[in-house]
Amino acid sequence: MNKFRKGDRVVVLSGKDKGKSGEILALDLVSQKCLVTGVNIVKKHKKDSDKAKSAIVEEPRPIFWSKLALSDNGKAVSISFREVNGKKMRVSKKNNQVLG
Numbered sequence: 001m002n003k004f005r006k007g008d009r010v011v012v013l014s015g016k017d018k019g020k021s022g023e024i025l026a027l028d029l030v031s032q033k034c035l036v037t038g039v040n041i042v043k044k045h046k047k048d049s050d051k052a053k054s055a056i057v058e059e060p061r062p063i064f065w066s067k068l069a070l071s072d073n074g075k076a077v078s079i080s081f082r083e084v085n086g087k088k089m090r091v092s093k094k095n096n097q098v099l100g
Helices: none
Strands: 009-012 021-028 033-036 041-046 055-060 068-072 075-077 079-084 087-092
Touching: 009 033, 068 087
Parallel strands: none
Antiparallel strands: 009 021, 009 068, 021 033, 041 055, 068 075, 079 087
């Protein structure tokens, strides 16, 4: 079971964006990467046949799961999985709150 879900707030643990936080926009379960708002931004040159429409666009690129952690008030939180009411749920190890 994956510990990240779409819409979760995460914080970056390593790399050029260390310490930044954002919300997960998309998950790729096969390559184990997440698309996070405001993290791993790259500049992409969009070329069009009409030179007036060509531009340099900034867009987020996927980041590997091992560089991310769920955040609680901007700080990284470890999680565990427990059964609550017969369902497997994510639980914060810091304050034993169910994350949903």
